[in-house]
Amino acid sequence: xxxxxxxxxxxxxxxxxxxxxxxxxxxxxxxxxxxxxxxxxxxxxxxxxxxxxxxxxxxxxxxxxxxxxxxxxxxxxxxxxxxxxxxxxxxxxxxxxxxxxxxxxxxxxxxxxxxxxxxxxxxxxxxxxxxxxxxxxxxxxxxxxxxxxxxxxxxxxxxxxxxxxxxxxxxxxxxxxxxxxxxxxxxxxxxxxxxxxxxxxxxxxxxxxxxxxxxxxxxxxxxxxxxxxxxxxxxxxxxxxxxxxxxxxxxxxxxxxxxxxxxxxxxxxxxxxxxxxxxxxxxxxxxxxxxxxxxxxxxxxxxxxxxxx
Amino acid sequence: xxxxxxxxxxxxxxxxxxxxxxxxxxxxxxxxxxxxxxxxxxxxxxxxxxxxxxxxxxxxxxxxxxxxxxxxxxxxxxxxxxxxxxxxxxxxxxxxxxxxxxxxxxxxxxxxxxxxxxxxxxxxxxxxxxxxxxxxxxxxxxxxxxxxxxxxxxxxxxxxxxxxxxxxxxxxxxxxxxxxxxxxxxxxxxxxxxxxxxxxxxxxxxxxxxxxxxxxxxxxxxxxxxxxxxxxxxxxxxxxxxxxxxxxxxxxxxxxxxxxxxxxxxxxxxxxxxxxxxxxxxxxxxxxxxxxxxxxxxxxxxxxxxxxxxxxxxxxxxxxxxxxxxxxxxxxxxxxxxxxxxxxxxxxxxxxxxxxxxxxxxxxxxxxxxxxx
Numbered sequence: 001x002x003x004x005x006x007x008x009x010x011x012x013x014x015x016x017x018x019x020x021x022x023x024x025x026x027x028x029x030x031x032x033x034x035x036x037x038x039x040x041x042x043x044x045x046x047x048x049x050x051x052x053x054x055x056x057x058x059x060x061x062x063x064x065x066x067x068x069x070x071x072x073x074x075x076x077x078x079x080x081x082x083x084x085x086x087x088x089x090x091x092x093x094x095x096x097x098x099x100x101x102x103x104x105x106x107x108x109x110x111x112x113x114x115x116x117x118x119x120x121x122x123x124x125x126x127x128x129x130x131x132x133x134x135x136x137x138x139x140x141x142x143x144x145x146x147x148x149x150x151x152x153x154x155x156x157x158x159x160x161x162x163x164x165x166x167x168x169x170x171x172x173x174x175x176x177x178x179x180x181x182x183x184x185x186x187x188x189x190x191x192x193x194x195x196x197x198x199x200x201x202x203x204x205x206x207x208x209x210x211x212x213x214x215x216x217x218x219x220x221x222x223x224x225x226x227x228x229x230x231x232x233x234x235x236x237x238x239x240x241x242x243x244x245x246x247x248x249x250x251x252x253x254x255x256x257x258x259x260x261x262x263x264x265x266x267x268x269x270x271x272x273x274x275x276x277x278x279x280x281x282x283x284x285x286x287x288x289x290x291x292x293x294x295x296x297x298x299x300x301x302x303x304x305x306x307x308x309x
Numbered sequence: 310x311x312x313x314x315x316x317x318x319x320x321x322x323x324x325x326x327x328x329x330x331x332x333x334x335x336x337x338x339x340x341x342x343x344x345x346x347x348x349x350x351x352x353x354x355x356x357x358x359x360x361x362x363x364x365x366x367x368x369x370x371x372x373x374x375x376x377x378x379x380x381x382x383x384x385x386x387x388x389x390x391x392x393x394x395x396x397x398x399x400x401x402x403x404x405x406x407x408x409x410x411x412x413x414x415x416x417x418x419x420x421x422x423x424x425x426x427x428x429x430x431x432x433x434x435x436x437x438x439x440x441x442x443x444x445x446x447x448x449x450x451x452x453x454x455x456x457x458x459x460x461x462x463x464x465x466x467x468x469x470x471x472x473x474x475x476x477x478x479x480x481x482x483x484x485x486x487x488x489x490x491x492x493x494x495x496x497x498x499x500x501x502x503x504x505x506x507x508x509x510x511x512x513x514x515x516x517x518x519x520x521x522x523x524x525x526x527x528x529x530x531x532x533x534x535x536x537x538x539x540x541x542x543x544x545x546x547x548x549x550x551x552x553x554x555x556x557x558x559x560x561x562x563x564x565x566x567x568x569x570x571x572x573x574x575x576x577x578x579x580x581x582x583x584x585x586x587x588x589x590x591x592x593x594x595x596x597x598x599x600x601x602x603x604x605x606x607x608x609x610x611x612x613x614x615x616x617x618x619x620x621x622x623x624x625x626x627x628x629x630x631x632x633x634x635x636x637x638x639x640x641x642x643x644x645x646x647x648x649x650x651x652x653x654x655x656x657x658x659x660x661x662x663x664x665x666x667x668x669x670x671x672x673x674x675x676x677x678x679x680x681x682x
Contacts, residue, residue: 119517121487172559178611200417227559230417254562257569265543265558265580295567
């Protein structure tokens with residue numbers, strides 16, 4: 001239950017490594033649930049993008065190969081055979097808890113939890129277990145993470161993203177694509193785009209996500225795509241003020257016109273009273289001097305203004 | 310899933326959390342029966358999923374059978390925030406010495422469950438100064454933490470024992486039934502020092518419902534919602550005339566905001582998820598066609614995997630099968646968009662390059678048609 005953030009976690013080292021590494025940009029990734037329809041479609045797309053999908057795990061299908069990639073029964077076997085530290089989890093929600101615990105037990109350091117509809121208690125249990133074992137979870141209910149033009153672990157399409165120096169953190173999948181596409185088309189490529197997830201519990205929350213990039217020289221700005229529900233944006237605004245975060249930050253918030261007490265598609269997108277409302281988020285961002293775009297297409301304009309200063 | 314008060318109280322009772330003697334009534338006859346059982350005075354409470362019942366006058370004290378018959382009928386037809394009750398709960402009047410506030414809830418920023426309690430009950434917790442908060446481990450609230458909370462609230466004697474018993478049982482309920490929230494406002498301290506739940510607001514984690522067949526009986530879904538759920542869509546019915554369809558909750562929310570900024574009013578929010586096939590779009594249009602007052606459909610699709618000609622085909626099929634007759638305004642970014650435009654020539658559907666253009670066209674078409682009437 002501690003809220004201390006493990007600042008030493010270096011997501012770039014895990015995802016792509018350093019130039020000294022023999023497998024720089026080709027870090028092995030295991031896909032849990034690779035033989036399912038969702039897992040197989042996206043394993044193919046990830047490989048095509050350049051991700052080193054080294055193994056899949058589906059209990060009962062060990063020993064088979066999926067388009068040349070070996071399939072194992074257990075995570076332990078897959079990790080022993082490949083040395084992977086990253087797992088993309090594509091199993092149905094009801095099997096998520098077991099799959100995630102197994103991944104952490106076998107030594108996985110980064111879990112990318114794609115499925116939606118994961119029970120809250122399961123997400124909390126995985127999060128606590130990950131913390132005890134020095135592992136990190138992205139998601140659940142996330143499109144995943146992409147280092148443009150190098151690799152991706154997730155379900156995002158390739159075309160909106162281009163390499164560059166901006167970072168996008170998003171609570172929504174399609175809006176991450178839409179905003180990144182808008183950035184790309186105006187010449188702002190991305191160093192990293194990471195889906196926080198649309199659920200009430202996020203394995204990597206916005207503050208932890210900011211810690212991943214705050215000291216990096218190859219990142220010059222951050223775009224935060226938020227939405228109604230919870231107080232992640234409010235907490236982030238306080239963090240920006242408290243820690244004197246200097247890189248330019250631009251925000252977008254979806255759901256200004258949404259009614260209260262209605263779940264707007266995402267489990268986490270619900271307003272109770274003022275808690276979770278867009279007004280609360282926008283006013284907190286104002287205190288932290290973070291401009292909030294009214295439309296996804298306005299994000300690059302606001303970013304241009306900030307970078308010019 | 311938000312439970313009605315009486316449903317939450319059924320769970321309380323199951324876990325040994327004390328509640329007033331009560332009777333659920335759907336008709337005046339059932340209410341009369343309840344009155345005979347409970348005696349007078351009693352209190353009648355409209356069973357609604359929206360908050361603010363007290364302020365709206367949907368909780369009423371009745372001193373006699375005559376009063377009950379009169380007030381019961383009134384309450385049954387009283388709309389609160391657009392919602393009519395299906396039932397009314399009759400309860401005995403408790404002899405209250407003092408009221409407390411108590412809530413166990415999912416603390417999103419701390420990513421754990423927390424307990425929040427106050428010595429001032431019956432009021433809005435956001436405006437209360439003297440709150441006590443404690444984080445709860447995943448196994449549940451410990452008796453020691455509960456006792457410390459009671460001390461901080463200034464409780465004494467028997468009431469401390471009752472409070473510990475009450476809160477630890479509530480924590481057990483939250484764990485076993487996988488609730489996101491169990492709020493009791495107010496909790497009553499009775500004359501004898503014991504405590505009792507006068508209200509119950511319980512929200513169950515929808516995503517955990519597959520583990521709780523015993524709670525299925527509390528589920529109330531409209532026919533339209535059911536159809537949306539079966540297809541894997543998220544649907545929210547709203548009160549405007551433009552239905553918004555898209556592939557992602559955030560994208561649809563964002564479109565809703567822009568429609569509102571442009572002066573339009575959304576009548577439905579429909580996120581059909583990741584798969585944009587002819588079948589899913591057709592299903593989505595089918596769901597929308599059943600919602601009243603929809604005069605235009607706005608489709609906003611984004612993603613490289615979307616095949617726009619498949620979307621166009623679904624729209625044409627919907628017109629050809631007389632599923633709908635309202636215009637469709639679309640922004641569909643993806644492969645084959647030229648072909649999709651050609652396919653839709655001559656139909657009531659039109660594609661635009663940006664979502665802003667599509668929204669503008671939808672809103673001005675609707676306001677023009679209003680003006681010419």
